[in-house]
Amino acid sequence: MFRILEIGTDGLVVTHQGKEHIAPPPEGFIRWVDVTAQDEAQLEVLRTGFQFHPLALEDCAHFDQRPKVEEYGSYLFIVTQGFVVEGGSVENLKILELHTFLGSNYLVTVHSEGIDALDAVWKRAVGDGLLMRRGADFLYYLIADRLVDGNFPILDLVTEELESLEEEVLSEPQRENLSRIFELKQQLVCMRKVLSPQRDVLAALTRLDHPYISNRTQHYFRDVYDHLTRINESIEANRDLLSNALEAYLSSVSQRTNEIMKHLTIMSAVFLPLTFVVGFFGQNFHTLIGLPQWMESNGLMWVMIILCAIIPVVMIIWFKRRNWV
Template sequence: MPQSHDRVHPRRRHQTTSEWSTIRRPSSQATTFLPPGTPVFVGERKQDEATLHLIHFDRERLHEVEEASLADCRDCLPFPGLTWVNVSGVHDVSLIEALGGLFGLHPMTMEDIADTSQRPKWEEFPDYGFMALKMLAISEADAEVQIEHVSLILGPDWVLTFLEDDGDVFASVRSRIRRGISRVRSLGADYLASCLIDAVIDHYLLAVEWISDQIEIFDTHVLNHPEQVRIQEIHHFRRDLLALRRAVWPMREVLGAVSKSEASVVSDETGVFWRNLYDHTVQVIDMVETSRDTLMSLQDTYLSSLSNRMNGVMKTLTVISTIFIPLTFIAGVYGMNFQHMPELGWRLGYYGVLVLMLVIAVALVVWIRRRGWL
């Protein structure tokens, strides 16, 4: 086994969207008319160069290389223990093909790794299992949910993970491996894979809870100040929930298939952990559906508040118009300049008309109030 040592370098901080190089997103048409199993990157390139993070460990020893090479990965395979290789940057198709040759991956697996639009799924091969899933993260700056494609390959004594960027979504698992006090150092590769997926589902919970908190704040704002709310904000939340639903719903089917799998890479000993992940996914789905129902009710409340406010404005304007219509009629009649109008010669005619207008206005106000319209 290679010589053990501590971490070479600390993980780089997760880059924000503004720090990524602007590269046009290839469409799914990039794979059109190509033979099946041809790996072609489909997605948005989120970092300049792909990097490898290697961890090889057993119960007593740990070997970790932050900026690993293919040679480092090859050297660890003959030694006993578990090997975990994390690839940051699936845009490097040549690196994916090289790892595929080293670990004996099927060409269709390499194609699915490079396609970030792939739907979550679980596929079993003779020597390994392949899982595609979606990683969720909250962007506080943009106030939205960001989705990242994640691929996980479970072998007999090795695990490969592929991320779109170098965001350290598996930091908690690495910390447990380094401390050496968790069962992850003593159980097999399938338990390590379940821990990695558990970290992904934890991010699902954080994303759903964040959206639920935002909807609750938004709900209070709608009830108190509906005129300051824009319909675009409601559609923004609906878009985030739809993205969550698309990412989480297939995971129930995926984890159900893994928990019932008879593949050699999934042992009966870890079945309870996979079933626990299935339960957590169902919980997330319930939270997503609850948030969707709340948002739909919130949209109805918002539209009703706007309608009620508009009705109040129209009611006020109608009352004012009703009062001034007869006054305008009287003023219009006596505004005519006919020569033989008898009232034009009255000494107190001007004051009499003002008193008449005032009496009519007061009478209308009293009548409207008695009718309950004001």
Template sequence: MKTVRPHKSRTVGLSPGTLKENKNPENNSVVTVMSYNATSLEERTISSLDELHKYKSADAVSWINIDGTEDSESLKKIGEIFNLHPLLLEDISTAEQRPKMDEFDEQLFTILNMLSFNSEKNCITVEQVGIVLGSNYVLSFQEAGGDVFDPNRNRIRNNKGKHRKYSADYLFYTLIDTIVDNYFIILEKIGERLEDIEDSLISEPTNDILNDLYKIKRELILLRKSIWPLREVLMKFEREEYELITDSTQTYFKDVYDHTVQIIDTLESFRDLSGGMLDLYMSSISNRMNAVMKVLTVISTIFIPLSFLAGIYGMNFDYIPELKWKYGYFGFLASCLTILIAMLFYFRKKKWL
């Protein structure tokens, strides 16, 4: 498996809070809205950002999802509508941010990595997601289209679960919970791969296995970079009080925190296991090399006396014993065969073979 992530942009050299201009018109953002309460649901794609004004103060809970964070004009417009801090917008538009949580006057903002497994390309896809919680709305900013939030959307559409009964903070929690739960799927894929490697490691340690081990170690490092900071974020949600998060919803963050701790434990176990497999691979290769060297050494040792005899009778002297003997050739072969059998018997007795 390998790891890929969408195109990234940096704001190097720009002043804090400045967004990099979008030079590619194909990177325009796509905005979708799900506005709901206990009895009604509105789901649509926004054609004009001015339509978002009504969702800021609507009686219903509004989930506004923005696909594409390189469209600086759209980000600025959304920031004006929802009074988003310039530094918040800069964090959203800049990829590879460390998972974190910030509190602003009227909003809570968190950044985390959404990981998904692409079975067609056999790779882990990394995407940064920024989530903003307001009084009655949630903004989710994604680098590109496609996400792991379909279960959330289906529960809202089918009025299952507690989404339609609770406020925006519960939606905020469920989006974080879905991203964290998806880490288990990634760990499951890595665990299956480790099992396959373990089965073939001793019997047939090849260079392909070594490459797979190094790929898995890189993926585990990626997971560690995504999960360890997230643990700190969830600890804040669990232990500190925020006006936008009700007591009933805050209880659920403890469950997400427990899941994160479980993922970290599994992650550390996989790291130890992959490191042990790497050592086992090196030991297996060394043992195979020793076995080959032992065989070659035995063969070389057997040919030492045979080469000695062949060297003597290959000298160009006129008077060598048995040189004129009628059965000298057959006697020489018989002597070589006798020496060969005797040495093999001796090696077997010494358990060198």
């Protein structure tokens, strides 16, 4: 689906639909063409109207590109990505990808599904002619800024979940904590793979010397670059926190295992002398040297009972004095 936003020399913002305006605007006009759910026919219309390079249009047909900026003579081809969480849960992290053609007086955006950041800028531009007058490069800045800033709430959710995980791991670690730690780590790696090269893209936009990126807009791109730097630093900090949570989990599990082994060892140590006593008095001999008819002696039976009662008590007291229990 095509939708077109345009402002002319009269300062009025006009919206169009259809294919007749899929071309660079006349002198003094600024045009924004937005394409949603693109297909081969729509990309062919873009190629015919704007004479875009086939390689750039081929990238638009497959939304699995790395953030990048490429120069094609009279325009830039920029791939920008962002993230959104569905249902307010970090588990439902979704990548948004936007392909942009930026010329001196036109902006063409291509995306496979709706992007809230782009729609918000579109609505703002419809009602504000001065915004359109600032140029196509400024429109792209507004979109990129909203896409980048949308990562801050996501990282806040990750941080909150990390803090909750740390509390659970330190109090009572569960196997579910380990799987959640690895899920969060995978999501942070995904964000880093996208936002780290995107920072390089914004850095390049602040240095490019082209007539369709004004010096004034380059200052705004530097602000977006600073935001991306903060986001990447936050991702690295959260990765460190995840590593600490993983170490805390493994340490807690190891300590718990050691405690279990300690109690089992103490029980074995207590029953070891009892086993000797019971085994000694359970010998299958009717007479022993110095103890004739010992199997029928009530006194020896009481000795065995007393030993079985006293030995565990004495050993536990000894363990406590040695701080083993």
